[in-house]
Amino acid sequence: MKDTLTPGLKHRFSYTVPATKTVPHLYEESPELQAMPEVFATAFMVGLMEWTCVQLLAPHMDEGEGSVGVHVDVSHVSATPPGLTVTVEAECIEVKGPRAKFRVAAHDGVDEIGAGIHDRFIVAWNRFERGLAPKRAMVADQPLEETPA
Template sequence: MPTESAPADPLQPGRTGTASVLVTPAQMAPHLGSGRAPVFASPAMIALMEAAAVDCVEDALAPGQETLGIHLDVQHIAATPEGLKVTATAELIERDGRKLVFNVEARDERELVGRGRHTRIIVDSSRFRSKVASKRPA
């Protein structure tokens, strides 16, 4: 008698995602409060890495789910001036239940500018949003 097998989990290691941005004053350190140097800010690089991780997995989640970033360990190793494009990539390297771990990196048009590891967790969107709403001041 044939048995029905469970559908394959689409969130397997090896998936990749990307996100890009053209560096403008809005992404530079002075604007974001992360220093005075006129370069791509570390907070902007981190946001781009998170966007790449979201791109990597969000389309494979079950309806009503989303991911939240819960840990970052990154190095910002090279400066990028205004006018260059920065592209972040994320590769899913591990899944443990709801926890997703990614290798992330960012490159400008010349070189590697950042790298590290990022962890996200899968949550039920409505339950999470309800919990956040309950924290709002009265």
Template sequence: MKTTLTPGVRGEATHRVVSAELVSHYHPEAPPVFGSPFMLMLMEHAAFNAILPHLDVGEQSVGTGFEFEHLAATPAGATVIARAEVLSIDGRRVTLSVEAHDEHEMIGQGKHVRHVVEMARFLKRIRHKIEP
């Protein structure tokens, strides 16, 4: 992790909502609006992008904490922009504020924690779950 990873570092991710991300895709009786897990994923992408330039070779960040509110509904075809900003760093634990907007309004906000991990060590730890 580089010393450039400091509070105030920002990242962004943009996405056009597709029909497979509507709640109605999974529950036909539900409204045809952007599902919360997909909004969270976009927030995660923004946080990932914020941290990425500040990692050393062999490191990656993984999501470990999520606390968010879905404030407004968004239909298919809309463009959603998620933004993340680093609030604090405690060892390998990075806390970010996250928010998402469609073309009309803020649709979500929250806090997200990511851990910076050494990829080799991380993958070694799950090897027994892959190999019988």
């Protein structure tokens, strides 16, 4: 990680919500989720917040580095139908060693739809993959089971 990653850095990212990012598309095998309204899913909102933070971090990473999300504490207070554009604003508020903390907020052009805190841990991808290797080996030869619909 470069020493340019400091508190106070900000980044904004906008994304137009397609129907595929609504609640019924989270787990299409779930009849409970299929019955819910087609509005921007909380899980996709959180993912958009993570994406914005990853973009903020990108110029401050060394070769072979990236980040993984390690904590999310956000609200989702307003529904957004497909077609509206959600803008996420992220601000780095703390850097402690390889951990970066962000204040995030999302707005759909009508309302603030969510806000909170997100932490990411900066990792060397080769080291991360070495740590993951034993888990990958556990499932390498096992067929994936499908969850019944």
